[in-house]
Amino acid sequence: MMAENFNWRDFAIGVGVGWATAYVLYAMRDALGDARRGVGQRLERAQAYATLSAEGRFIREFTREAQLSHLAGERIPLHKIAIEPRFIPPARFAEPPDDDIRRDVFRVVPRLPDLPYLAQPYNVETVTLDDLYHGPGAYALLGAPGSGRSTALVLTGMVALGEIRFAPPEDKVTARLRAEEDQLDPAQRAERLKRRLTIEQEAFDQARQRIARHRPAHGQSPAGRHGVDPV
Structure with a gap:
């Protein structure tokens, strides 16, 4: 079919x-x-x-x-009145004893994370927003209420986005040295530059020797080097 x-x-x-x-x-x-x-x-x-x-x-x-995140945000933007915040870095970890004289004169300054304003009268080492942004690791932003932590976080975000830039403070010592060097003749200027390079090289050599002293020998732990048998 x-x-x-x-x-x-x-x-x-x-x-x-x-x-x-x-x-x-x-x-x-x-x-x-x-x-x-x-x-x-x-x-x-x-x-x-x-x-x-x-x-x-x-x-x-x-x-x-x-x-608009500050009190006068409706009248003036933050970037026009913002002052770069400064941060006190955490205390360094314990280091092996060194033969060199300790020259940190700020070791007696109280370092209370919740009360950073206690160190304000002293010229202690501070960290800028740029240092925090490019630095390694994570940080905890501590401080009493009203100390500006929220503003610091906002400014950090604006710096990361390139919306605001803080000009570095004027180094009056460097400016004075440059003004003095400008008044010198070329021979004296070259002599001063040579002396400065020599001092920098000596500082680098001392730092290298200090690191070599604290570096453990091959196959030996730091504890064994100080007289304690390694496990």
Whole structure:
């Protein structure tokens, strides 16, 4: 029954159309591949644009909120009145005894993390926002309520985004030395530069010797070097 209904003409037309379609697709394989790659690239660009737009909106919103985050935010932006905060670094870990004289005169200054203003009258070592941003590790920002921790965090974010820059303080000692050097003749200026380089090299050599003294010998722990048998 099926053989009587079989139409050879329709069968031949179907086979011919299939072969023609396959040939056309084969001949257009390069164009179709380029079109597919073009669509993929457009999708990637659209995704990148959406991501950048989201990041840009977030940065703009964060900057706007940061500029208004102080008491007079409705009248003046934060970056126009902000003063770079200074941070007191944590105390250093215990170090092996050294033959050199300890010259840290600020060791008697109280270092209470929750009360940093106690060290304010003294010229102790401080850390800037740039030092925190480029420094290694993680930090805990401590201080009493109202000491400016929130403002310091906001300024840190603005510095990281490049929205604000604090000019380094003027070094009056260096400026005075340069003014004195400008008044010297070339021979005296060269002599002073040579002396300065010599002092720097001596300081580097002393630091290198100090590190070599504290470095344990090969195959021996620091405890064994100080007279205690290593485990």
